[in-house]
Amino acid sequence: MSADLSRLLNAIGLLGIGTVLALAFVDQLWFRDLPCPLCILQRAGFFAAGFGIALNLIYGPKPSHYGVAIIGAVAGGAISMRQILLHIVPGTGSYGNPVFELHLYTWAFIAFVCIVIGCAILMLDDRQFSRVEPMSARLKPLPLSALLLFLALAIANVFATIALCGAGFCPDSPTGYMLLDSTPI
Amino acid sequence: MMSLPFVLFACGLGAAWLRQCGVAMGFWAVGLVVMLVLFRVHVTEVLNIQL
Numbered sequence: 330m331s332a333d334l335s336r337l338l339n340a341i342g343l344l345g346i347g348t349v350l351a352l353a354f355v356d357q358l359w360f361r362d363l364p365c366p367l368c369i370l371q372r373a374g375f376f377a378a379g380f381g382i383a384l385n386l387i388y389g390p391k392p393s394h395y396g397v398a399i400i401g402a403v404a405g406g407a408i409s410m411r412q413i414l415l416h417i418v419p420g421t422g423s424y425g426n427p428v429f430e431l432h433l434y435t436w437a438f439i440a441f442v443c444i445v446i447g448c449a450i451l452m453l454d455d456r457q458f459s460r461v462e463p464m465s466a467r468l469k470p471l472p473l474s475a476l477l478l479f480l481a482l483a484i485a486n487v488f489a490t491i492a493l494c495g496a497g498f499c500p501d502s503p504t505g506y507m508l509l510d511s512t513p514i
Numbered sequence: 515m516m517s518l519p520f521v522l523f524a525c526g527l528g529a530a531w532l533r534q535c536g537v538a539m540g541f542w543a544v545g546l547v548v549m550l551v552l553f554r555v556h557v558t559e560v561l562n563i564q565l
Binding site for chain 2 (some may be wrong): 366367369370372373374376377380383384387388397400401404407408411414415418421476479480483484486487488490491493494496497498499501
């Protein structure tokens with residue numbers, strides 16, 4: 330696999346992560362399903378994992394970048410597993426609306442596992458790491474779009490989290506946007 | 515406070531885009547640690563499972 334093909338696959342992967350984060354926003358804004366603190370931290374886990382993939386797009390593929398993605402995905406997966414275990418016993422309730430019969434934290438765990446497996450598969454081919462000439466700093470449209478989407482979502486999450494939780498910690502089951510509700514009219 | 519990991523990851527992405535690899539990795543590492551600390555803070559309930 331050439332470095333260029335690896336970059337293309339990484340761009341598709343980052344677009345996939347961006348799509349997951351965008352769908353989380355759709356769920357929050359359209360269906361008014363406010364995220365809990367663990368849900369917000371799982372979003373952060375997607376950014377931690379996608380960061381390594383973004384590094385692959387900017388600097389070219391390196392094992393250390395895949396390592397960043399895997400560490401981020403494991404951390405995010407641990408958070409989603411914790412939330413799954415909170416509700417795993419029948420009768421202990423759940424959080425949020427199910428999508429295709431699974432809750433978002435279960436989908437998040439599946440996505441984190443897919444990131445780890447995807448990175449492991451991509452790392453199997455050493456030829457992508459043996460490029461002699463440096464990668465071009467000029468990105469093609471697809472990697473550039475994936476990076477811009479990822480950066481825009483990170484910034485959007487900053488404002489959305491501040492609106493939801495203010496400057497402090499989020500309540501366990503938020504019922505509204507703390508910043509907006511406390512703003513004097 | 516909860517937005518801090520997103521701020522740090524966004525700053526890291528910006529640094530990576532500006533070809534400051536070391537700075538970008540630093541932002542990512544701090545963001546990861548902050549994320550895990552916030553996770554620890556929010557893990558307050560004992561799991562209702564018997565093994």
